[in-house]
Amino acid sequence: MQEVSWRGVQRFFYSEILQSLSPENPHPHSKFLCSNQLVSAPEKYRRRKLSVVSLCTSSASFAVFETLIFPLKTQLIPSGSVPRSPNKLSFRHNVSLTVSLTVGTPPQNVSMVLDTGSELSWLPCNKTGNHPTIFDPTRSSSYSPIPCSSSICTNRTRDFSIPTSCDSDNLCHAVLSYADASSSEGNLASDVFQTGSSGISGLVFGCMDSVSNSNSDQDSVSAGLMGMNRGSLSFISQMGFQKFSYCISGTDLSGLLLLGDANFTRLLPLNYTPLIQISTPLPYFDRVAYTVQLQGIKVSDKLLPLPKSVLVPDHTGAGQTMIDSGTQFTFLLGPVYTALKSEFLNQTSGVLRVLEDENFVFQGAMDLCYLVPLNQPVLPRLPPVTLVFEGAEMIVSGDRVLYRVAGQVMGNDSVFCFTFGNSDLLGVEAYVIGHHHQQNVWMEFDLERSRIGLAQVRCDLAGQRFEMGL
Numbered sequence: 001m002q003e004v005s006w007r008g009v010q011r012f013f014y015s016e017i018l019q020s021l022s023p024e025n026p027h028p029h030s031k032f033l034c035s036n037q038l039v040s041a042p043e044k045y046r047r048r049k050l051s052v053v054s055l056c057t058s059s060a061s062f063a064v065f066e067t068l069i070f071p072l073k074t075q076l077i078p079s080g081s082v083p084r085s086p087n088k089l090s091f092r093h094n095v096s097l098t099v100s101l102t103v104g105t106p107p108q109n110v111s112m113v114l115d116t117g118s119e120l121s122w123l124p125c126n127k128t129g130n131h132p133t134i135f136d137p138t139r140s141s142s143y144s145p146i147p148c149s150s151s152i153c154t155n156r157t158r159d160f161s162i163p164t165s166c167d168s169d170n171l172c173h174a175v176l177s178y179a180d181a182s183s184s185e186g187n188l189a190s191d192v193f194q195t196g197s198s199g200i201s202g203l204v205f206g207c208m209d210s211v212s213n214s215n216s217d218q219d220s221v222s223a224g225l226m227g228m229n230r231g232s233l234s235f236i237s238q239m240g241f242q243k244f245s246y247c248i249s250g251t252d253l254s255g256l257l258l259l260g261d262a263n264f265t266r267l268l269p270l271n272y273t274p275l276i277q278i279s280t281p282l283p284y285f286d287r288v289a290y291t292v293q294l295q296g297i298k299v300s301d302k303l304l305p306l307p308k309s310v311l312v313p314d315h316t317g318a319g320q321t322m323i324d325s326g327t328q329f330t331f332l333l334g335p336v337y338t339a340l341k342s343e344f345l346n347q348t349s350g351v352l353r354v355l356e357d358e359n360f361v362f363q364g365a366m367d368l369c370y371l372v373p374l375n376q377p378v379l380p381r382l383p384p385v386t387l388v389f390e391g392a393e394m395i396v397s398g399d400r401v402l403y404r405v406a407g408q409v410m411g412n413d414s415v416f417c418f419t420f421g422n423s424d425l426l427g428v429e430a431y432v433i434g435h436h437h438q439q440n441v442w443m444e445f446d447l448e449r450s451r452i453g454l455a456q457v458r459c460d461l462a463g464q465r466f467e468m469g470l
Helices: 235-239 334-347 459-465
Strands: 013-015 052-055 068-076 096-103 108-115 122-124 172-177 183-195 198-212 224-227 243-248 255-259 271-274 294-299 320-323 330-332 369-373 385-389 392-396 402-410 413-418 420-422 430-433 441-446 451-456
Touching (some): 243 459, 392 451
Parallel strands (some): 122 198
Antiparallel strands (some): 052 068, 172 183, 271 451, 294 385, 385 392, 441 451
């Protein structure tokens, strides 16, 4: 897996766990259990991934036909609580999915950040007894370290960005490095992972005894990571689920996550786009990411005059399009971003006042920003931007087109930036569709049929349909 550096693209949210699920169960094969425990979301760990929310856990036997439902709720850290440079803003707001569960025998409580762009799940491990909130493998009778001679270590880690190695005890050793300069290092192992009253034994994860993080908060190093991509060692692959879905509200970033078949088509038809797979290892292609084919971009009804060659991966794998719920905004390769920026400027000429400051680059990659009077409560009507995929479209409209930079005031004006950025400025050789543009879109990841389903929907109402009380 090609590691991508996302310098200066960090977001941070704290999350709250909602109250218990409705006793009315729309899925007769599922049982639900929701915790009222408060979970603090950690600093963002990985390369592209930039999204945190917390959720209630469910009880199920993890059969393929069962569904786990998690309500999501976020709380934004107040502006000004995170330092930033005067020109190039290091934006740290984040929406993450944090799940609470137990690991080991007897069970120990842990929390993990759900990450759809990572493969290996891992926990910070406490082998000294000095950190009671961190998983202690010495207290678990079912904990089993994996030797480096095991096929798990030699064959199933082939998509790791850094190859596994053999430590002094002949155990499988892994090093994971992330874009925000954090890292984790430790051994692969297996143990019992349990949610509610059911669980799975022998689940492979990383037991990390060395976790470095730019956040000094203890909570930031006490939570682990739950990998959810298409790799063989991801959490969802090991659990055996063939489908999962999420829907994020466009108002308060609440929403819901479902593992299993949501049967959403009974509410609204989905348009599907196939997942793209390249079996040959290429230096810039992430083989286990959720990759789709971007076919074009429209501003209002005008299709940008883009050659097809710039939208498909080249011989190195550069140019893949990844749908990533963990990244906030959307990033396009330079030539495509330049064409989109030019057309958006053309269609908003005389409507919006451009911020003329070449040193002001939001998140290190978003250089199209506007000045809006502080006393102007509503933005003018903006042209929608449509991402055209094979078989489906994603329409970005209204306040999702521009984003107000929190705490940034210039004279009597606030600053709003275009929510598309230039991947080239980040050193990223890919198109990445972030969750800001997935708001009020039902996103279904169908692994069995290798496709992603999309439908425009009010996610708060969808939550009510699933009796989530959102």
